[in-house]
Amino acid sequence: MVSVMEVYQLLPKTNCKKCGLPTCMAFAVELLGKRKAIEDCTPLVEEPKYETKLAGLRELMAPILSADSTETGMVIHTEKCYGCGNCVVACPVNVANDPKGTAIGRGPVSGKAILMVEDGVVKCVNVDQCRRFGDEKVLCNACIVTCPSKAIEFI
Amino acid sequence: MAFCTGCSLLCDDIEVDFEGAKVKRTLNLCRKGRGHYDSLLVDRLAPAVDGSLVDIDEALSSAAEVLEGREKILLFGWGNSTLAAQKAGIELAKKLGSVIDDPSSYSQGLITEKVLKGELPTCTFDDVRNFADVSIFWGDDPSSSHPRHLSRFSYYPRGEKRQRGYEEDREAIVIDVRKSPTAQIAADGFFKISPGGDADFIEALMAALGGKIPKVEDKKRMLNLGTKLRKAKFGAIFTGLGLAHSLGGDLDAFFSLVGKLNELTRFSVIPTLGDYNTRGFNQTLFDEAGHVNSVSFKDGVDHGPEFGIAKYLDSCDAVMVVGSDPTAVLPAPLAKKLAGMPMVAVGTHRTLTTDGADVTVPIGVAGLEVGGTALRTDGVKVEFDAVVDSDYLPDVEVIERIMEAV
Numbered sequence: 001m002v003s004v005m006e007v008y009q010l011l012p013k014t015n016c017k018k019c020g021l022p023t024c025m026a027f028a029v030e031l032l033g034k035r036k037a038i039e040d041c042t043p044l045v046e047e048p049k050y051e052t053k054l055a056g057l058r059e060l061m062a063p064i065l066s067a068d069s070t071e072t073g074m075v076i077h078t079e080k081c082y083g084c085g086n087c088v089v090a091c092p093v094n095v096a097n098d099p100k101g102t103a104i105g106r107g108p109v110s111g112k113a114i115l116m117v118e119d120g121v122v123k124c125v126n127v128d129q130c131r132r133f134g135d136e137k138v139l140c141n142a143c144i145v146t147c148p149s150k151a152i153e154f155i
Numbered sequence: 156m157a158f159c160t161g162c163s164l165l166c167d168d169i170e171v172d173f174e175g176a177k178v179k180r181t182l183n184l185c186r187k188g189r190g191h192y193d194s195l196l197v198d199r200l201a202p203a204v205d206g207s208l209v210d211i212d213e214a215l216s217s218a219a220e221v222l223e224g225r226e227k228i229l230l231f232g233w234g235n236s237t238l239a240a241q242k243a244g245i246e247l248a249k250k251l252g253s254v255i256d257d258p259s260s261y262s263q264g265l266i267t268e269k270v271l272k273g274e275l276p277t278c279t280f281d282d283v284r285n286f287a288d289v290s291i292f293w294g295d296d297p298s299s300s301h302p303r304h305l306s307r308f309s310y311y312p313r314g315e316k317r318q319r320g321y322e323e324d325r326e327a328i329v330i331d332v333r334k335s336p337t338a339q340i341a342a343d344g345f346f347k348i349s350p351g352g353d354a355d356f357i358e359a360l361m362a363a364l365g366g367k368i369p370k371v372e373d374k375k376r377m378l379n380l381g382t383k384l385r386k387a388k389f390g391a392i393f394t395g396l397g398l399a400h401s402l403g404g405d406l407d408a409f410f411s412l413v414g415k416l417n418e419l420t421r422f423s424v425i426p427t428l429g430d431y432n433t434r435g436f437n438q439t440l441f442d443e444a445g446h447v448n449s450v451s452f453k454d455g456v457d458h459g460p461e462f463g464i465a466k467y468l469d470s471c472d473a474v475m476v477v478g479s480d481p482t483a484v485l486p487a488p489l490a491k492k493l494a495g496m497p498m499v500a501v502g503t504h505r506t507l508t509t510d511g512a513d514v515t516v517p518i519g520v521a522g523l524e525v526g527g528t529a530l531r532t533d534g535v536k537v538e539f540d541a542v543v544d545s546d547y548l549p550d551v552e553v554i555e556r557i558m559e560a561v
Contacts (some may be wrong), residue, residue, distance in 0.1 A: 017203040083185035084302035086340070090321060105170045105284060105312030108182030119181055120189030146311065146321075148298035148336030 002060060002155055004028050010057040012043050012050055014116070034071075064155050072132040073154045074124055074143075078154070080151035081121040087143035087152060088115045088122065093129050115143060158539035160235075160431040160522035162189030162301045163532035164280075164308075165208060165539075183301035192523065195543070198505045200517040211516070211548065218475070218499040218514045219560030225497075226418040228253035231464055234430025235503070237527030238536075241432070241439045244477060247558045249452045254429035254471065257436050258479060260448040260463035263399045263426045265406050267437045268447045270424060270534075275413055278423040279393065280307070280533045285314035289387040289396040291328045294353065294397020295427050296335035301532075304427070305340070309393065316389075325378075326383065331397060346380070348372075353401040357408045360384075360531030364415055379414050390422040393488060404460070428532045430479070431521070435530035468492050478518075478550065480506040501553055515558075519547030527551070 007028040015023045019040045021030065030036040038057060044050045051115050063075065085107075088094060094102040094113045101109035114126045127133060131140040132154065143152050157169040163250035170182040171192065178192045200321055209217070230248050233241050234257055248255040259267060269275040269458065269468065290309045297304030305311055310327050317324040329338040330346045330353075338345040348356050359369035363381030368374055384390065402409060416422040428434055437447035444450045449462040459465060466480060468474075468489055474496045482490045483506060494511030501516045502509055509515045519525035524545035528538045 060445075081186065082298065082302045082336075085183070085185065085187065085306040086296060086298075086311055089306040090521050095313065095320070099313075103313045105307040107170070116187065116361060118181055120186040146340060150339075 002032065002064060004032055007032055007057065009052045010060060011041060012047075012053070014043065016043060017099060018042050019135055032064070034064070061128045072130045072137070074132070075131070075153050075155055076122055076124065077151045077153075078121040078151045082149055082151075083120040083121070083122065084148060085117050085148040086148065088113070088117060090146040091115050092140065092141045092142055093131060097129065106132075137151075158522045158537065158543045159188040159191060160520070160529070160539070161185075161188040163428045163431050163433060164301050164304055165431060165522075165529060165531045165537045166307070167537065167539075171542065173543055176545070186304055188317060191520075194504060195520060195523060200500075200502050200505050200509055200515055202517055203515045205513055214514055214516045215553065215556050216560055218501075218516055218557050221497050221499050221514055222251060222473055222475060222557070222561050225251075227467075227471040227473075229464065229467050229471045229474045230477070231257065231474060231481060232477040232501075233257045233436040234259075234378060234428075234433040235478030235521070236432060236436070236550045237521050237525075237529060238432065238435045238439060239527060240477070240554050241436045243551050243554040243558065245440060245443050245559075247363070247449075247554060250558060251561060252453045254449070254451045254453075254462045254467055255440065256449050256462060256464050256467065257433065257440075258430070258464075258481065258484070259428070259437055259483075260460075261465055262396055263394060263428060264437070264448045265404070266394050266409075266424065266426045267397065267428070267434065269406075269410060269443070270426065271438060271441045271447060275410065275424045276417055276422065277425060277534070280309075280425070280531070280534050281535075282389075282423070283391045283425070283533075284308045284312050284317070286316050286389040287314075287391045288317065288324060289326050289328065289384065290389040291330065291390065291392045293330045293342075293392060293394050294332075294399070294401060295393050295395025296331065296337045296397075297393065297395075297427055298336035298340065300395075300429065301427060304393070305337070306556055309391065310340075326387075328380070328383075345381045346372075346376070351401050353398055354408055357412050359413060361415060364419065384416060384422075385419050386538065387420050387422070390416065390420065392422060392424045394426045425533050432529040434532050434534055435528075438534065461486050464493075465489060468496075473497045473499075475501070476508050476512070477501045477554070478503070480508045482507040482511055499557075502550055503547075516553055517547055518550045518553050519545050521550070525549040 011024040021027045067149040097112035098110040114129045159166045172179040204217045313320045327341040328344040329341040355371045359372040359377045362369040363377045369377045377485045444456045446458040451457040451462045480487045498512040499514045500509040500512035503520045522539040526540040
């Protein structure tokens with residue numbers, strides 16, 4: 001999981017306010033929350049002395065901005081997934097939304113489940129229902145701790 | 156809805172889209188199950204005699220020729236056969252006066268036999284899901300071997316008396332020689348033992364249950380475990396190959412432990428069996444002959460370790476392997492001996508065993524290409540139909556036709 005400090009270390013740290021935020025630390029928080037883009041920090045992109053920092057930041061942010069991660073930051077490493085469905089059954093949202101299916105250990109039956117096993121690996125759907133979605137997010141980790149192969153992580 | 160015969164959990168909530176025999180999309184099927192479904196188009200067995208392809212009728216008559224006139228035939232396998240085929244197999248063994256055995260003779264046969272005799276308390280997976288508050292996985296790693304074990308029955312689901320699931324209502328305890336994927340989930344409930352250390356662990360647990368300080372293992376942890384087990388309302392023990400192999404042929408210590416636990420509270424044992432219908436074969440043979448494996452029908456019914464594949468290979472003169480791949484599992488000297496025998500192999504896919512056979516007879520994959528009935532590893536009967544069209548014969552028909560020809 002990428003921390004705010006890691007992002008901050010790769011910013012100019014001049015607090016120039018060109019991005020519209022009071023400090024570089026505030027920009028790091030917004031960048032990690034995907035509310036700002038790297039390009040919003042104009043000195044970093046334009047000034048050649050920050051070239052190495054920019055390359056480092058792009059590398060650090062690549063998994064977060066890639067299409068593989070959902071809006072909650074969930075990344076499923078399908079190559080590690082057994083398709084055991086532990087996360088599907090343990091997910092508190094699945095239990096609440098699908099009491100006749102995933103809650104009792106079966107496949108989802110309600111169409112409101114947020115995790116399901118498709119083609120032998122777990123897949124995230126209805127992502128807006130996840131507890132980690134949106135501003136009021138709760139740092140739920142039911143799908144991570146129940147995974148026997150560490151195939152799920154949040155970034 | 157389709158069934159999965161990829162392991163002995165026989166999952167029945169599978170949704171699948173086929174394009175001919177090719178799988179397009181599956182839902183609720185684990186990775187192992189998906190591999191099982193995809194295998195419909197991979198490396199299928201063809202009818203052959205001495206390596207040359209023949210038609211199925213010729214393969215069947217050649218199979219009968221291999222078995223005919225032999226005195227000491229071993230019929231082995233049966234874990235991946237339907238109940239009807241297993242029954243026909245036992246009839247064939249009676250007709251030939253041969254020995255019939257399955258892989259449980261070198262794995263969990265002793266535990267299954269005790270369960271079937273009623274000497275070890277058992278229950279169904281649905282009981283586990285509804286009532287169990289302590290699940291013990293002993294020498295067993297279902298996360299790898301039976302991926303949906305924990306999510307469907309033994310740890311994660313909500314049940315009648317276990318509405319709060321794993322967070323508050325259930326406890327998983329894993330006893331293993333390595334930190335397996337199942338142990339990874341159990342976290343604090345993982346007890347690492349040294350290879351072959353099961354007997355010591357049982358001794359320590361017996362002492363802890365009796366309120367004494369254990370002489371071996373971590374004293375404090377064992378006492379805590381003893382208290383936890385004493386307080387359990389409904390416990391389930393899932394045994395694996397690790398336990399059976401560690402204790403060798405002498406499982407008495409484990410049986411006494413289960414007895415002791417049942418004096419204090421209620422604990423049931425469900426062996427985690429590998430092939431999808433191993434339990435079915437054990438049950439069918441137990442009903443017919445009173446034993447779960449290693450039975451000779453030469454003069455009435457005879458049973459003993461000398462009729463298990465490991466020993467009987469020394470004296471038998473022909474082998475028929477049905478739905479199993481012992482060559483891949485047995486130690487090299489035994490596998491070599493098996494490969495050198497006159498052998499008929501009946502199966503769905505090409506394996507090391509079928510490569511060493513004189514005659515190979517293909518059959519359809521149960522639950523996908525042919526229907527049938529099987530027993531889940533907890534003994535619940537499951538009936539399934541074919542979901543794709545296929546020209547392969549069902550296993551029961553192959554066995555019956557061989558029986559007619561010999």
